[in-house]
Amino acid sequence: MTLPRTAENALLAEAGEGTRVxxxxxxxxxxxxxxxxxxxxxxxxxxxxxxxxPSGCGKTxxxxxxxGLEIADDGAVLLGGRDVSRVPTNKRDIGMVFQSYSLFPHLRVVDNTAFGLRRRGVxxxxxAKRSLDALALVGLADFADRxxxxxSGGQQQRVALARALVTEPKVLLLDEPLSALDAKVRVQLRDEIRRIQLRLGITTVFVTHDQEEALAVSDRIAVMNSGRIEQIGSPEQLYTTPATADVAAFVGLSSVVAGVAEGDHVTVWGQRLPLQAPADGPVDVFIRPENVRFAGEADAATDALVEESTFLGSVRRTLVRxxxxxxxxxxxxPGIRPVFGDRVRIALVPxxxxxHPRG
Structure with a gap:
């Protein structure tokens, strides 16, 4: 999708530097x-x-x-340094997009998009002009009268996004807006949301249980568990240096294997690997799939049986015991094609x- 030039779109022309939350x-x-x-x-x-x-962790x-849809029992919510903890939702200058599109079935796309503006007395x-700008931003200018x-579902969600952006809110909130879409549309809209967010410079909070979505679009990710933030950092930080076992298990695929740590190294299957943080004694070691390889007889390795092997296009992912x-x-x-029951040897990339300590 080609976005309109800044000079042609009032939303882009007036885009600011965002608001601190x-x-x-x-x-x-x-x-x-x-x-x-x-x-x-x-x-x-x-x-x-x-x-x-995961579901139930408190992110929504x-x-x-x-x-402002829920009032906290304690604590404060600040937007741009202003305490809005007791300010109603419609006074917080926030745009929201939900999983359900919540469009008015009897209104044209342009009127659905303009609804918030008309409620504000515009x-x-x-x-209508500002709504067309917003629809152009999401690639739906030609669908205004429908x-x-x-x-389609993806187009309806773009209308919901345009409706959230048309009022030029200080903050954009996205509550699992892609989960009802099919895989291909989900990826396309995910990437478009990120491109639009960068063009507008709007502060954005995105709720998802899909780690791939979060890794693809975020400046930072807050991993939540049982009502707490376990770690917040860039996608690269969370993937390469998880702070807890829960983060390591939830972000990306990991295999958990037994090892013995000694200072800044750990021994797994006779191999010494560098540790992210010093430890001593028995530990659970989190191994990413790309850091395991098939090995020859002469390598320090361990024997295993193939449980399954899945073709994923550019790569193949194999599970062994x-x-x-x-x-x-x-x-x-993908050129290596193990099958169920094959005996193999596997080793680790250093x-x-x-x-994390066992138990």
Missing amino acids: QLQQIVKSYAGNTVLHGVDLDIAPGEFVSLLG TLLRVLA SKADA LPHQL TESGELVRLQHS EQVAA
Whole structure:
């Protein structure tokens, strides 16, 4: 999709540097069950931050507190340094996109997009012009006169995005907006959202349980578990240096194998590997699929049986079971085609690994 030039689109022409978002010691409970335990999050102006975690970890609740749809039991929400903890949603200058499109079925696309502007008292002509700018931004200028049922799911979600952007909010909140779409459309719209966000410079908070989505679009990712942020960092930091076992297990694919740590190295299958952080004694070592390889008889390695092998296009991913019963994934050339029951030997690439004490 080719975006309009800045001079041709009022949204882009007036794009600022974004707004700082601060969540300070946010606590939220339902019926005595605490779902957010003093969460702190500081988002820089114009930053794209994803809240990532399994279902029930508190990420959507945190987003709803930021939006004003839920009121925190304790803590503060600051937008641009202003405390909005008790300010209603419609006074926070926030744009939201949900998993459901929530379009008015009887209104044309341009009128759906203009709805928020008309509610704010913007004239019909100005609202229509700004709506067309927003639709051009998401690649739907030619669909302005259609009704929602005449659009695909991906197109309807773009309308929802345009509607959120047309009021030029300080902050954009996205609550799993792609989960109802098929895989190809999801990737396309994900990338378009990121490109638009960069062009507008709008501070964005994106809730998802899909790690690939978060890794692809985020400046930083906050990994949540049981109502707390376990680690926040760039996608590269979370993938290469996970702070906890839960982060290592959730971000990317990892195989957990036994090792013995001694200072800044750990021994696995007779191989010494560098550790991300010093440790001593028995540890669980987190091994990425790309850091395991098939080995020859002369290599320091371990014997294993092939459990399954999956063709993924440019690579093949194979699951093996070692003699000690550990399940290990390898990522390798699709030209190597192991089958169930094959006996193989596997070794590790001498890359730095994460490890945590056993038990």
